[in-house]
Each structure stands twice: as structure tokens, then as C-alpha cells.
């Protein structure tokens with residue numbers, strides 16, 4: 001059935017453009033959801049799109065399916081010693097077009113570009129429960145998966161945190177942290193910052 005759809009759909013992969021930034025960001029918001037991908041959702045924000053679009057334009061690609069945004073892939077190169085790694089940072093396909101080969105096309109184009117740029121090794125990471133992604137990357141030949149444990153600590157519940165704040169605070173002995181200016185633009189949740197990320201929600205429900 002998937003192959004039937006592939007023959008009917010025209011999938012074009014091209015470099016991301018300025019006008020794609022918002023649609024890509026919103027597509028990512030729908031895909032990297034709290035319930036399904038707690039770890040991914042935690043790190044997905046508009047800076048992921050804007051930042052890579054600025055620093056890695058040749059590795060920020062979108063797929064158009066019959067002229068509609070069908071998916072995107074965002075990668076970067078990492079050079080360590082004499083090795084150059086191609087890191088697939090984000091890959092997302094609109095649910096309406098999943099299992100029609102969109103990810104294959106995006107991946108193939110990205111890898112072509114990475115190889116041209118000197119990559120000899122590819123890396124990708126995802127949540128262990130993300131069956132679709134694991135199947136996809138396995139099909140592409142990735143192996144040696146190892147689970148990665150993400151630890152977190154709610155500092156505000158530790159004595160050490162309070163001691164440090166009392167010592168330094170905001171310079172007036174106050175126990176509120178100094179607000180530091182971020183290079184990142186405000187997120188969509190903006191003034192709604194009290195709405196926590198997934199992992200924080202888990203922490204907050206702890207006794």
C-alpha cells in the first residue's frame with residue numbers, strides 16, 4: 001500500500017528556506033510530542049530550526065509532497081581528530097505522509113551532502129520507545145544502538161542550591177537566582193514559561 005502511494009506522490013527534497021522555518025517548527029511541535037518522545041520534545045524549540053538553518057544550511061532540508069511540506073531533516077558535521085561524523089539531529093515526517101518514503105528521500109539527500117563534505121561515519125539518536133525511528137535507522141544500516149540514560153536533578157530542592165544562592169544570590173543576599181540574558185529567542189510558550197517541559201513535569205510530581 002505504501003508503494004502505491006509512493007507512485008502517486010511526487011516527493012521533492014530541497015534546502016530549507018526562510019519561509020519554511022515556521023512551518024518546520026510547527027511540524028516538529030506536532031511530531032516530537034511530550035507523550036511519545038519526552039526526551040526529544042524537551043529539546044525541540046524554534047532555535048533548533050533557526051540555529052541550524054543559520055549554521056548548517058546545506059544540511060537543513062525539507063521534503064515537499066505535491067507542493068506541501070511533508071517533512072524535514074536537520075544535520076550537522078562533527079569533526080573529531082581525523083574523523084568527520086555526520087550527525088542526524090532531527091528527522092520528521094508529517095503523519096499524513098509517513099511510510100511513503102519521505103524519510104528515505106530526505107535521509108538519502110542529507111547523506112549525499114555529508115559524504116561530499118567529508119563525513120565517514122554517521123550518528124543518530126532517538127528515544128528507545130521510538131519504534132518507527134529505530135526501524136527506519138536499522139533499515140538504513142545503523143547498528144550498535146545503546147540506550148542512553150538521561151538523568152535530571154531539581155536543584156531547587158537541594159540544600160546545596162539554597163546555600164549557593166544565599167552566598168551569591170543576586171548580590172543582595174536574596175535567594176532568587178539572577179536572570180541571565182539568553183542568546184536564544186523567546187520560545188513559543190513565551191510568557192507561559194511556568195508551563196514546564198516534560199521532564200520537569202515528572203520532577204514536579206515527585207514528593
Ligand SMILES: CC(C)(COP(=O)(O)OP(=O)(O)OC[C@H]1O[C@@H](n2cnc3c(N)ncnc32)[C@H](O)[C@@H]1OP(=O)(O)O)[C@@H](O)C(=O)NCCC(=O)NCCS
Nearest residue numbers: 031090091092093098099100101102103104132133135136
Ligand atoms: C521516523 C520517521 C521519520 C519515518 O518517516 P517515514 O517517512 O514514515 O519513513 P519512510 O516511509 O521513508 O521509511 C519507512 C520505513 O521506516 C519505518 N517506519 C516508518 N513509519 C513507521 C511506523 N509507524 N512504525 C514502524 N516502522 C515505521 C519502516 O521500517 C519503514 O520501512 P518500509 O520502507 O519498508 O515501509 C517518522 O515516523 C516520524 O517523523 N516520526 C516522528 C519523529 C521522529 O521520531 N523522528 C526520528 C527521531 S529525530
